[in-house]
Amino acid sequence: MPKIVVDVMPKAELLDPQGKAVTGALNRLGTSGISEVRIGKRFELTTDGPVTDELRAQVQQIADDILSNSVIEDVVNIDFGADA
Amino acid sequence: MPKIVVDVMPKAELLDPQGKAVTGALNRLGTSGISEVRIGKRFELTTDGPVTDELRAQVQQIADDILSNSVIEDVVNIDFGADA
Structure with missing residues (x-):
């Protein structure tokens, strides 16, 4: 069956404490070359x-209304072509 | 600056209660055509x-060791080509 992938990320202007924690952990563990981590949902x-x-339109609606909170999150990508 | 995207999903054989809850909500709201929702991290x-x-190898290592819990999650994709 076809699989549709919806990617949701916290808005750029928000702090994303979870991502900040991972960034800090990477620095403490000695990783170099990565300046920022942000964590969203897939x-x-x-x-x-x-x-x-029709299904595409419905999924667009679901992504905007149910899967993401438009106050704090953006739907960054919807991939209708992913295979199962 | 370049952006690297790492996608992590719960393993197929696990229940994913969060996804089940969203599937149930969609059904209650009258959405048709979607049989299952699974929720992972981006x-x-x-x-x-x-x-x-060198950075690619390091990110692969981070994805496997820190960003995902290999007991319950799979790293399904690492995209090194995403633009900032």
């Missing part, structure tokens, strides 16, 4: 059937 | 400089 939606235009 | 690592082979 949703994999498995569909019942083929990806129609 | 890490965006901003690098200090260009992505060298």
